[in-house]
Structure formats: structure tokens, C-alpha cells
Amino acid sequence: MTSIPEFMTNKHRECDDFFTKAEAAVAKDDWSLALGHWQQFASELSKHFDQEEEVLFPKFEQATGMTSGPTQVMRMEHQQMRALVQDLDNALAAKEKNDFLGFGETLMVMMQQHNMKEEMMLYPMMAQNIAEGEQIIKSFQNN
Structure with missing residues (x-):
């Protein structure tokens, strides 16, 4: 059985891998390869955010009573990242290499900081407080 921290951290790594491959393809002007990797990244990231926002965060808030704490910060950061993903979508569609790489750098820094907070603090707190974590x-x- 996999724990919340283990599973969710692995998902972070998978998303990072798709993103890095998309970025490398853009750098080589291989737009069709970039699009494939980008679509995988965007899909996995969206699914990951949904799992957190629709399942894990509410369960954690219910278990701890913390509704304006770490989960609220994570939701706000998800919104910021979603906006950057949209900027990256637009840059990719327009084949704007410099815009894509610039927005990509911003997104990567944001994701690294965000993931560190989840992996070091929030996921372990979830593992301690969500009784049905393994079933989730x-x-x-x-899915």
C-alpha cells in the first residue's frame, strides 16, 4: 500500500518529467513533440490539483479543523500555476519559443517551491490526520 506522501511526491516527479521533456523539445523547435509532452504534463498537473483540492484538502481540513491554513495557501498557489499553464499553452500554440521558455522558468521555480512545502510539511501532516489515506x-x- 502506498502512503499519501509517497504517491503524491511521485506524481510531482512525473509532472516534472513531462514538463522537462516539453521544454527540451521547445528548445529544439520540435513543436509536435513539445505539444505531446506538454499535453501529458498539463493533464497530469490538472488531475493532481483536482485530487488535492477535491479530496485530500477537504479531508485534511475536516480532520484538523484547519481551513485557512496550509491548504488555503496551496489552493492560491494552484491558481497562480494554472494561470502560468494558460500562458504556456498560448505560447506553445503560437510557437513562441522565448515566451514558452520564460514562462516555463517561472512555472518551474514556482512548482519547486510549492512541491517542497507539500512534500516536507503538508503530505506528512495528511498522512497523520487522514485515517483513510491508503484507501484514498x-x-x-x-483512476
Whole structure:
């Protein structure tokens, strides 16, 4: 059975990998390859955010009573990242290499900082406070 921290951290790494491949393809002007990797990244990132916002965050808030703490900060950061993903979508569609790489650098820094907070603090707190964590992860694995 996989824990919340283990599963969600692995998802961060998968997203990072898709993103890095998309960025490398853009740098080489291989737009079709970039699009494929980018679509995988954007899809996985969206799914990851949904799992957190629709399942894990509410369960954590219910278990701890903390509704304006770390989960609120994470939701705000998700919104900022979604806006950057849209900017990157637009840059990719227009084949604007410099814009894509510039927005990409901003997104990567933001994701690294965000992921560190989740991996070092929030996910371990979730593992301690969400009684049905393993069942939740099992449902994520099946979707």
C-alpha cells in the first residue's frame, strides 16, 4: 500500500518529467513533440490539483479543523500555476519559443517551491490526520 506522501511526491516527479521533456523539445523547435509532452504534463498537473483540492484538502481540513491554513495557501498557489499553464499553452500554440521558455522558468521555480512545502510539511501532516489515506490513494491509482 502506498502512503499519501509517497504517491503524491511521485506524481510531482512525473509532472516534472513531462514538463522537462516539453521544454527540451521547445528548445529544439520540435513543436509536435513539445505539444505531446506538454499535453501529458498539463493533464497530469490538472488531475493532481483536482485530487488535492477535491479530496485530500477537504479531508485534511475536516480532520484538523484547519481551513485557512496550509491548504488555503496551496489552493492560491494552484491558481497562480494554472494561470502560468494558460500562458504556456498560448505560447506553445503560437510557437513562441522565448515566451514558452520564460514562462516555463517561472512555472518551474514556482512548482519547486510549492512541491517542497507539500512534500516536507503538508503530505506528512495528511498522512497523520487522514485515517483513510491508503484507501484514498488506492482510488487515485485506479483512476
